[in-house]
Amino acid sequence: MARRLDPRPRHQQIAAELRAEIMSGALKTGEQLPSTAHLVTRFNAANATIQRALQSLKDEGFVRGHAGKGVFVRDRHPFVVKAATYKSPSPQGYSYELLKVGEVRPPNDVAAALGTPDGDLVMMRSRLLVHDGDPVELSWSYYPLHIAAGTPLAANKKIRGGAPQALADLGFPEQYFEDRISVRQPTTEEVEGLDLPADVPVFRQFRVIYSHAGQPVEASILIKGGHLYELAYQQAADA
Incomplete structure (x- = not known):
């Protein structure tokens, strides 16, 4: 062929x-x-x-x-993301801008990951991650309503300690997560939100957080400019 x-x-x-x-x-x-x-x-x-x-x-x-x-x-070093870590709410040189909080119908892959019945709403928090004034990541995090409703996850303000701390305080600490990484061309919202140059693809990181007994408590979509990032994975040595 x-x-x-x-x-x-x-x-x-x-x-x-x-x-x-x-x-x-x-x-x-x-x-x-x-x-x-x-x-x-x-x-x-x-x-x-x-x-x-x-x-x-x-x-x-x-x-x-x-x-x-x-x-x-240029003396340009890519942002190296250790895919096995959950970024703290205010890592050095970074800050979050909270864009939107509210109840939404989730995308199909999010609904499937969270086990949400068709048509049911979930809580969504969208954020923009900024480094030294430059936008570097857009993210949308989704939570089952029976977990998030009436909690800091539903408040239209930043959470002290971030979402991981809020989940832990609610009795749903992170036990493990799964990532799926793909590369695609950006949407108009992503081009404008991340101020992307022409023809630059993005990383789409789809992360599901699990708590006790494998219960999914968060599904996130994280979009990063492909010209800025490297994703780093590390496997622990066998005991």
Whole structure:
């Protein structure tokens, strides 16, 4: 069977090649990128195409231009998310903006994860995570009403200690969780909420929190810009 050819516009293909070299360390922090003339020859592309590719990398924060000097790799370190941890409500350099709290009909995957009957409502809390003033994550967390109604989880204000503390105080401490990670193109809400550059995909992290006896008590959808994050997993050594 014939393999699919890369259908992307040429500037996206070139940006992808340079992005991969930066992420692998082949192009190091502070290093000047080859000249536009060199890139035109290397990629057999028009000058305007190279400029579009470089602009994409600038928008994503991989490189920056210095007038009269050239384009250089930025000192940019991705946010490394340890997928086996529950982020504290105010980690260093971060802050949460509470966007909305209320009773909603959950998405189908959330309803299935929580065991919510069709048509039943759940409590939803949506938040924006900000780092040094820049938006880095949108999240929607859902809770069964029999757990959340009339509790801090239903209040339109931040929770001291965060949702994990609220659940623990209600007698539903986290015992374990399951994550599903996927990558897709962002919705308009996600592009605007996270101020994403063009053509940047997002990580979609679907997390279900379980308490005693495997009872699901929270399902969350977390959206992160693919140009900002690395997800880190660690497996404990066998005893």
